[in-house]
Amino acid sequence: MYVAPEVLTGNYNEKCDEWSTGVIMYTLLTGYPPFQAKNQNPREILQVIKTGIYSKDIDEYQVLSADAKDLISNLLTLDPEKRISADKAVQHPWFTKNQAKENKNLTTEKKNIVENLQKFRGERKIQLAIFYFFAHYLTLEEEKEKMMEMFRIMDKDSNGVLSRAEIANSLKQNKHISMIKAEKMANEIMTYGDINKNDNLDYSEFVAATVQKEKLLSVKKIKSIFDMFDKVNLKKERKIN
Numbered sequence: 001m002y003v004a005p006e007v008l009t010g011n012y013n014e015k016c017d018e019w020s021t022g023v024i025m026y027t028l029l030t031g032y033p034p035f036q037a038k039n040q041n042p043r044e045i046l047q048v049i050k051t052g053i054y055s056k057d058i059d060e061y062q063v064l065s066a067d068a069k070d071l072i073s074n075l076l077t078l079d080p081e082k083r084i085s086a087d088k089a090v091q092h093p094w095f096t097k098n099q100a101k102e103n104k105n106l107t108t109e110k111k112n113i114v115e116n117l118q119k120f121r122g123e124r125k126i127q128l129a130i131f132y133f134f135a136h137y138l139t140l141e142e143e144k145e146k147m148m149e150m151f152r153i154m155d156k157d158s159n160g161v162l163s164r165a166e167i168a169n170s171l172k173q174n175k176h177i178s179m180i181k182a183e184k185m186a187n188e189i190m191t192y193g194d195i196n197k198n199d200n201l202d203y204s205e206f207v208a209a210t211v212q213k214e215k216l217l218s219v220k221k222i223k224s225i226f227d228m229f230d231k232v233n234l235k236k237e238r239k240i241n
Contacts, residue, residue, distance in 0.1 A: 001033045005050050006080055015080040018089065022075025029068060030060035034076065052078030067094035151206050161200035164190050 004019035006012040026034040034054035037044030054076055055061065061069075071094045074084035084092070154162055154170045168186035171177050177185070193205050 001035060001045060001049075003046075003049065004080075005052060005078060008046060008050060013080065015083050015085070018075050018083055018086060019080075021086075021089070022072055025068075025075065026054065026061075026072050029064055029072075030058065032058060032060065034072075052076065065094070067092070067097065070094070147207055148203065151203055161198075161202050162206060163200055167201065 002020040002023045004012060004016035007016050023034055026032075032055070035045055035048045036055060037048055054072075064072075071084075071089065071092045074092070075089065077083040089095075151162070152158075154166050156166055156169075157163075164183075164186045167189055168179075168182045171182035171185055172179060174182075190199065190201065193201055
């Protein structure tokens with residue numbers, strides 16, 4: 001489903017990847033592949049791909065923004081010579097407009113998260129373990145999404161964990177923190193936040209270190225966790241009886 005038409009003829013270049021990217025983009029945004037055939041017969045699908053005519057009549061495609069449709073069209077252009085390049089694709093308005101919005105919203109979130117990292121200090125292990133549990137189960141999905149975006153920004157090498165250097169570099173962005181202080185704070189955060197002791201902060205540990213404790217540890221939320229455990233214990237008692 002992702003193969004470019006020219007690949008089927010054996011005469012292709014790097015532009016075949018742009019086509020495949022267009023197929024992936026279409027599928028991610030609509031939930032359906034752009035090229036389909038009756039009973040999803042592979043041979044028939046390949047014949048449809050050769051025409052370059054993708055489905056535009058489904059409701060999921062119709063509701064896409066004009067920018068999204070335009071980029072898909074440029075990626076799924078049958079003639080490789082006229083097909084958009086990767087360099088031009090990432091400069092397309094569909095990317096640049098959304099990126100501008102994200103950057104504006106992330107500025108405040110980044111400031112809050114860096115400040116929370118500054119304030120983070122080691123509690124006793126039992127306290128940290130309990131808070132880790134609270135952060136995992138009680139953080140709102142919206143907050144988790146923002147933290148995940150910040151985590152990705154800080155994770156410069158995109159390996160899924162934060163190193164001491166990456167944490168220190170993020171703290172250094174605060175003009176009130178010197179390089180020496182940032183490195184010292186990064187060491188403290190790693191010492192007490194690295195629960196599994198692998199010298200990195202994974203996402204869950206990052207959440208526990210950056211979420212606002214005052215907001216998380218409200219009486220209502222603490223009671224909800226208490227009730228959760230209380231129900232588990234009640235079920236166990238019933239089984240024993």
